[in-house]
Ligand SMILES: Nc1ncnc2c1ncn2[C@@H]1O[C@H](COP(=O)(O)OP(=O)(O)OP(=O)(O)O)[C@@H](O)[C@H]1O
């Protein structure tokens with residue numbers, strides 16, 4: 462059975478795209494077959510696997526997520542292979558800026574993505590579908606959550622990292638009324654700076670919140686993340702021994718054991 466996990470947090474810059482892209486690579490190294498879906502007009506997930514030139518070419522072509530949604534087409538027609546075995550992707554488009562408008566007039570508009578994903582799920586080719594959500598809380602993110610079995614919530618270890626998290630939990634509760642099987646798989650703390658004490662505060666606050674699983678593995682700030690992104694490569698594909706590569710591999714093991 463294909464398992465669908467989304468990465469969501471309305472707080473911008475919390476590490477959603479980095480975590481989604483890095484885990485896909487780590488899952489593939491653990492022998493899993495993964496389909497990535499870039500749900501954000503910023504194209505960050507697409508840019509983790511394709512050069513800027515290729516990403517922009519795809520974004521302006523017919524074969525991207527925006528065109529799939531616009532015409533409500535089965536998503537299996539929109540899949541690209543990456544250069545990494547076991548990782549495929551449905552790239553985004555800058556036109557995703559008007560996705561809320563596209564959804565507005567559609568029947569059962571919270572479930573458009575779920576219906577489009579059925580073609581992928583029915584073929585049962587992938588072990589995991591990983592969806593990168595944008596930093597918003599509208600109908601499109603509701604679609605992403607309704608199409609998912611589990612949510613992973615990346616939270617930045619910073620003074621404002623926890624601010625607004627209550628809104629995110631409230632949003633998840635609302636979506637669970639439409640999609641009762643949806644569950645929060647866990648919170649992953651990202652961009653940890655060992656020199657600062659926000660990390661301790663962030664962990665203590667999260668661990669004292671009832672009903673939330675906080676992953677043991679945390680992701681520290683690491684310049685090799687920026688290097689990887691600058692070179693359109695997933696973390697871990699160049700050097701296995703960088704701090705972020707090891708941490709994302711450990712996080713992948715933790716997730717694979719949990720789900
Ligand atoms: N472990 C890390 N070490 C260093 N930089 C990181 C790390 N994780 C993420 N970053 C950087 O932080 C920024 C935000 O990360 P990312 O784009 O993954 O967050 P996001 O939640 O997807 O953002 P958005 O809400 O805009 O979609 C990026 O510039 C990324 O390069």
Ligand SMILES: [Mg+2]
Nearest residue numbers: 477478501505
């Ligand atoms: Mg992002």
